[in-house]
Amino acid sequence: MSREILLGDEAVGLGAIHAGISGVYAYPGTPSTEIFEFVERKAKKKNDIHAFWSTNEKVAYEEALGMSWAGKRALIVMKHVGLNVAADAFMNSALTGTNGGMVLAVADDPGMHSSQNEQDSRYFAQFALIPCFEPKNQQESYDVMHEAFELSEELALPVMVRLVTRLAHSRAGVETREQRPQNLLRPSKEIKKWTLLPSNARVQYSHLTDIQPTLLQLAEDSVHNELELRGKLGVLTCGIAENYLRENLEKDHDFSILSIRQYPIPAEKVRKFVEHVDELLILEDGYPLMENSVRGLFGLVGAKVRGRMTGELPRTGELTPDLVREALGLPKLETAHDLSGEIARRPPALCKGCPHTDSFRALNEALNIFDDPQVFSDIGCYTLAALPPLEAVHSCVAMGASIGMAAGAAHAGYLPAVAAIGDSTFSHGGITPMLSAVQQNVNLNVLILDNDTVGMTGTQRSMSTGATLDKIVHGTGIDPEHIRIIEPLPKNHEVNVKIMREELAYEGTSVIIARRACIEAIKR
Amino acid sequence: MEKNIILAGVGGQGILSIAYVIDNAALDAGFNFRQAEVHGMAQRGGAVQSNLRYSDGELHSDIIPQGLCDLIVAVEPLEVMRYWHYLRPDGWVVTSVTPYVNIPDYPEMEGLLAELSTLPNMVMVDTGRLAKAAGNLRSQNMVIVGAASNRLNFTEDQLLKHVDGLFARKGEKIVAVNRRAFSLGRQTGAFYRGLVDGGMSALNALKLSTKLNPESLAVKHAPTWVEALDGDEAKLTAVLEHDGEVNADAASAFG
Ligand code: SF4
Numbered sequence: 001m002s003r004e005i006l007l008g009d010e011a012v013g014l015g016a017i018h019a020g021i022s023g024v025y026a027y028p029g030t031p032s033t034e035i036f037e038f039v040e041r042k043a044k045k046k047n048d049i050h051a052f053w054s055t056n057e058k059v060a061y062e063e064a065l066g067m068s069w070a071g072k073r074a075l076i077v078m079k080h081v082g083l084n085v086a087a088d089a090f091m092n093s094a095l096t097g098t099n100g101g102m103v104l105a106v107a108d109d110p111g112m113h114s115s116q117n118e119q120d121s122r123y124f125a126q127f128a129l130i131p132c133f134e135p136k137n138q139q140e141s142y143d144v145m146h147e148a149f150e151l152s153e154e155l156a157l158p159v160m161v162r163l164v165t166r167l168a169h170s171r172a173g174v175e176t177r178e179q180r181p182q183n184l185l186r187p188s189k190e191i192k193k194w195t196l197l198p199s200n201a202r203v204q205y206s207h208l209t210d211i212q213p214t215l216l217q218l219a220e221d222s223v224h225n226e227l228e229l230r231g232k233l234g235v236l237t238c239g240i241a242e243n244y245l246r247e248n249l250e251k252d253h254d255f256s257i258l259s260i261r262q263y264p265i266p267a268e269k270v271r272k273f274v275e276h277v278d279e280l281l282i283l284e285d286g287y288p289l290m291e292n293s294v295r296g297l298f299g300l301v302g303a304k305v306r307g308r309m310t311g312e313l314p315r316t317g318e319l320t321p322d323l324v325r326e327a328l329g330l331p332k333l334e335t336a337h338d339l340s341g342e343i344a345r346r347p348p349a350l351c352k353g354c355p356h357t358d359s360f361r362a363l364n365e366a367l368n369i370f371d372d373p374q375v376f377s378d379i380g381c382y383t384l385a386a387l388p389p390l391e392a393v394h395s396c397v398a399m400g401a402s403i404g405m406a407a408g409a410a411h412a413g414y415l416p417a418v419a420a421i422g423d424s425t426f427s428h429g430g431i432t433p434m435l436s437a438v439q440q441n442v443n444l445n446v447l448i449l450d451n452d453t454v455g456m457t458g459t460q461r462s463m464s465t466g467a468t469l470d471k472i473v474h475g476t477g478i479d480p481e482h483i484r485i486i487e488p489l490p491k492n493h494e495v496n497v498k499i500m501r502e503e504l505a506y507e508g509t510s511v512i513i514a515r516r517a518c519i520e521a522i523k524r
Numbered sequence: 525m526e527k528n529i530i531l532a533g534v535g536g537q538g539i540l541s542i543a544y545v546i547d548n549a550a551l552d553a554g555f556n557f558r559q560a561e562v563h564g565m566a567q568r569g570g571a572v573q574s575n576l577r578y579s580d581g582e583l584h585s586d587i588i589p590q591g592l593c594d595l596i597v598a599v600e601p602l603e604v605m606r607y608w609h610y611l612r613p614d615g616w617v618v619t620s621v622t623p624y625v626n627i628p629d630y631p632e633m634e635g636l637l638a639e640l641s642t643l644p645n646m647v648m649v650d651t652g653r654l655a656k657a658a659g660n661l662r663s664q665n666m667v668i669v670g671a672a673s674n675r676l677n678f679t680e681d682q683l684l685k686h687v688d689g690l691f692a693r694k695g696e697k698i699v700a701v702n703r704r705a706f707s708l709g710r711q712t713g714a715f716y717r718g719l720v721d722g723g724m725s726a727l728n729a730l731k732l733s734t735k736l737n738p739e740s741l742a743v744k745h746a747p748t749w750v751e752a753l754d755g756d757e758a759k760l761t762a763v764l765e766h767d768g769e770v771n772a773d774a775a776s777a778f779g
Contacts, residue, residue: 003551005547005548005551007561027597030564030565031563031564032561032565034563036752077580089613113562113564113565113566114563114564114565114566166586166587167564167586168564169559169560170559170560170561170586171543171547171557171558171559171560172557172558172559173551173556173557208587208742231546242584243584243586244584244585244587245586246584247584247585247589248589285691310605314542319588320587320589321585321587321588322589325589331591332590332591333590333591333592333612334591334613334643335590335591335608335609335610335611335612335613336608336611336612336613336615337608337609337611337643338609339608339609343602343605343606344602344627344629344630344631345570345571346534346570346571346602346603346626346627347570347627348535348546348565348566348567348569348570349568349569349570349626350568351569384565384568386637456564456565456568457564458563504719504756
């Protein structure tokens with residue numbers, strides 16, 4: 001046994017390696033990226049784990065499902081919004097079930113440190129009727145990976161492990177164990193379960209609902225769901241929220257505590273707890289899933305339930321020990337200084353010399369012949385161009401959404417319809433809306449910012465850059481005369497503006513590829 | 525023993541390297557520790573912090589509660605203010621006074637330093653100057669670990685071991701630069717505190733410790749300066765305006 005310093009993300013990665021995975025599948029996304037990167041780094045030496053970024057989360061999920069079908073263990077990694085992309089495969093994999101163990105580690109981002117929303121993936125686990133672990137610290141993150149894979153093979157179901165940013169990006173010492181050997185190739189022979197024709201799917205769905213009592217019993221008996229009955233004031237915590245509670249408690253406190261880290265919700269344990277207490281505070285870092293379940297539609301007879309829905313805690317945002325302290329009714333601790341006055345904000349910005357800056361300076365100028373032009377954009381470093389001084393883009397919704405939205409605006413008669421998207425985001429979710437636009441010859445200008453990498457998440461490999469990107473764009477059937485390649489550099493500013501203006505004047509779909517490598521990627 | 529530290533700075537200034545050194549020293553010492561950091565969007569030149577806690581007892585939260593922070597270590601002076609409401613009443617601040625100006629409304633320096641110096645338990649060092657003296661402007665983060673090292677629960681060697689580990693990959697020269705940065709920070713920080721503890725005002729202590737030859741600074745010289753200058757602004761001005769380098773052992777020449 002050894003003790004290592006690991007991020008929560010890395011603990012998940014190492015736990016999966018030690019549980020004997022043969023493949024890790026992911027698309028980069030904060031706060032989940034470091035899970036894949038850790039496994040990739042470790043696997044490089046022995047080269048016995050397949051670790052190659054996937055084009056998007058759905059692809060990652062399906063590749064993992066294939067590996068599971070073949071009898072081996074696979075880890076899938078994504079951020080919460082990535083699961084929306086993978087949802088089709090995810091939901092149906094609960095019906096097909098698995099062969100080799102398959103675990104989905106999904107990192108949610110309460111507080112939206114680096115995301116468009118703070119959706120809570122526990123709903124997805126509930127929705128798909130699969131088990132979910134919600135570890136409270138780095139050690140448990142490591143430990144549950146073994147359990148999750150065992151459970152997945154025992155039940156032949158995918159298992160979710162839900163992390164939140166704070167745990168994903170926080171380090172602690174973790175005790176590790178011996179590595180379990182990988183599974184041998186043992187492809188599934190159960191053809192019917194993998195072929196979800198309605199007649200088979202009905203059988204599979206019945207099976208899934210039939211085994212729900214087993215899942216529930218596992219959660220009731222789980223060591224991760226700990227009930228500690230003391231006084232009449234109760235606190236129910238989920239995942240890392242327990243830490244914020246304990247941080248504020250004295251050793252001889254009189255609270256009854258139920259800490260939940262394995263789902264489905266262990267109803268019997270919750271009932272026992274609720275019957276014991278008069279008043280109940282619910283702490284969860286995410287949506288009020290537990291709170292609403294416990295309260296039910298008409299409230300709970302006998303006990304008062306407090307939490308995010310009743311104002312003791314804010315409805316949105318990340319949980320903190322300070323918010324928990326306030327909710328517990330404890331006095332504020334004294335501090336050396338107040339948070340007084342306005343402190344100059346220091347928002348993130350594009351790096352000095354970033355190619356995007358030159359691309360958007362040119363685009364801003366090219367568009368200044370229009371009255372208040374709006375540019376549909378996407379997700380990446382270039383989203384920062386929404387902020388001053390550039391203020392060049394005006395939307396950011398979902399991976400690849402820039403092209404679809406610009407096309408829709410064009411259908412409505414909006415001119416000029418411009419979409420700005422990075423090379424990796426294009427491969428993730430931009431190719432299909434692009435194909436759709438070209439086939440209809442929508443009057444649309446797509447600016448692909450090809451910086452040869454996934455910049456925002458730390459310069460991972462991009463799937464469609466350089467010659468590959470050009471071929472994909474050509475392959476959509478677009479008029480080759482309206483594929484223009486520019487080099488975004490200050491010295492090319494005039495030429496680039498001219499090219500953009502020409503394509504803006506063209507009535508049909510055009511693509512401008514602004515090609516220059518991310519300077520962070522070059523540094524590596 | 526429990527120590528709660530907020531590391532503050534701007535994305536790209538090497539906060540995580542500071543954390544690496546302290547985390548590893550804490551691991552060696554057998555302490556429990558937790559260290560929350562910022563990844564993703566904010567790393568692009570935004571304000572970043574890391575909450576670092578170590579203890580010989582149990583630790584729960586990854587985030588330090590307001591009023592329980594023992595020490596703010598800042599690679600940039602403005603960033604102290606973003607977190608000083610976490611500091612406990614008797615908490616300490618060890619900060620660089622070298623500004624990182626990447627925003628249009630960066631406050632004017634004199635007022636900023638005056639405001640910072642209202643905190644009694646303060647150590648201010650010019651990391652830019654010391655890092656340059658060490659041989660690389662990028663070593664400011666190690667200067668500030670050095671300056672903070674007197675407030676941590678580790679020996680100099682316990683920390684330096686991990687400064688070595690951190691930079692080994694980049695070659696001996698870089699290791700040497702960062703070691704030098706660490707010890708210049710450590711000496712300068714201790715000298716500064718010596719001046720303040722002897723009764724000199726924070727701003728004057730900063731001016732004097734920034735004027736003297738960094739290689740010559742040692743805490744033992746602090747009392748001789750306090751005595752020689754004797755609270756006399758004119759004497760301090762004479763030192764500050766002296767042409768050429770002044771060594772730390774030259775206090776008597778200005779008395
Ligand atoms: S990481 Fe690369 S793409 Fe992102 S802002 Fe910096 S230079 Fe631009």
